[in-house]
Amino acid sequence: MVAGPLPMPSGPGKDRLRLWIRLLRASRTIEAELRERLKKEFDTTLPRFDVMAALYRAPEGMLMSDLSRFLLVSNGNVTGIVDRLVSEGLVARARRNGDRRTSMVRLTEEGTKSFATIAAAHEGWIGELLGKVSEEDARRLTGMLTSFRSNWEGRE
Amino acid sequence: MVAGPLPMPSGPGKDRLRLWIRLLRASRTIEAELRERLKKEFDTTLPRFDVMAALYRAPEGMLMSDLSRFLLVSNGNVTGIVDRLVSEGLVARARRNGDRRTSMVRLTEEGTKSFATIAAAHEGWIGELLGKVSEEDARRLTGMLTSFRSNWEGRE
DNA sequence: ACATAAAACTTTAAGCTTGAAATATCATAC
DNA sequence: GTATGATATTTCAAGCTTAAAGTTTTATGT
Secondary structure: OOOOOOOOOOOOOHHHHHHHHHHHHHHHHHHHHHHHHHHHHHOOOHHHHHHHHHHHOOOOOEEHHHHHHHHOOOHHHHHHHHHHHHHOOOEEEEEOOOOOOOEEEEEOHHHHHHHHHHHHHHHHHHHHHOOOOOHHHHHHHHHHHHHHHHHHHOOO | OOOOOOOOOOOOOHHHHHHHHHHHHHHHHHHHHHHHHHHHHHOOOHHHHHHHHHHHOOOOOEOHHHHHHHHOOOHHHHHHHHHHHHHOOOEEEEEOOOOOOOEEEEEOHHHHHHHHHHHHHHHHHHHHHOOOOOHHHHHHHHHHHHHHHHHHHOOO
C-alpha cells in the first residue's frame, strides 16, 4: 500500500501503518531511481546487482540456497538471475566434490571487476540521493531499523 | 543491494549506504510477509491491494495515469493489474464524455466491500509486524521519512 | 483547415518474482 | 543395503514490472 500526500488515517494504532507507508514509499522511490541509473549507465538491473553484491562479499562462493536466503527471494528466482549472469560470463558455478546436489556460485574475474566499478558508482548515487538526510539522522534511522531487524529475527 | 549481518563498509560517507541497505531490507522483509498473508488469507496480491487502496481513497475514480504516478509504477503495469481486477468484477472503467482518451477507474461495490475487509486485516498485520517499534520511534521515523520525501520532491 | 505536437493509454518483449511441483542427491533407520 | 525422508536445486505457470513502441484522441500553431 503506497499511500501518499492525501488524507492519512488517524486513530489508535495508525502510527505504525503510517510508518509502513512512508517506509515503503521511500524505498520504492530510491529503488526506482537506482534501477533507472543501473540500466542507463551500466545496462544492468537491480536484481543482478544484488546477486553480484552478495557474491562480492563471499570470494569463496555461495550456495544457491545461501543466496536466496540472504537476498530474501525465492530459490527459483535466483536460478534465473544466476543463469543470465553465467551466460554473460560474470558468474561461474562450480560443482563440488562432496555434495553433488549443490554448486558453489562465485564471481568470475570479469564479474569482480565489473561489480567493483558499478558498486563505486552506486555508493556515490546513494550519497547523492540521501544527501539531504543528515549524518546524525542517518545513524539514528539505521539504529532503529537495526533494532527492528533484531526483533524480527527473534520472533517466534 | 541487500546486505546483511556480515561485515559492513566503513569510512566516510558509508553511513548513508548503510541506511539504504537497512531500509531496503526492512521494507522487503515486511513486504514479503504481507505478500504471503494476502495470498494465503485472501488469495490476492500486493499490487492488486495497492491499486485497490488507491481507488478506495478516491470514490469518484482515478485516471490510469494518476494511478501509475501515485503508485510509483509504470503505465503499462497498471493496465495489466486493472485488467485483471476488472475481469474479477472488483474494478470498473468508465469512459468519460469530455476526453475519450481517458477512462475513470473506480472500485465496484463488490470491490469496495472486498477491500474494506482486506484493509482491516492488513492494518492489524502491520500493527503486529511493527509491534516492537515503540509509538515514539514510529512517529520519529515517520517524521524523518516525511522530510526525506519533501526533500526528494523538491529536488531540481 | 491542416499539420504537428502533446497527452492518455495499450501493447510488446524481456526480465523479475513467487509458490508449487519435479529432479537429483544425500542422510537415516532399520 | 533398502526404504524413507530430508536437502539442494531446477522447472513451470501465472503474474508483476519496465522501457520502448504503437494507437487514439486532443491541443496548438499557422
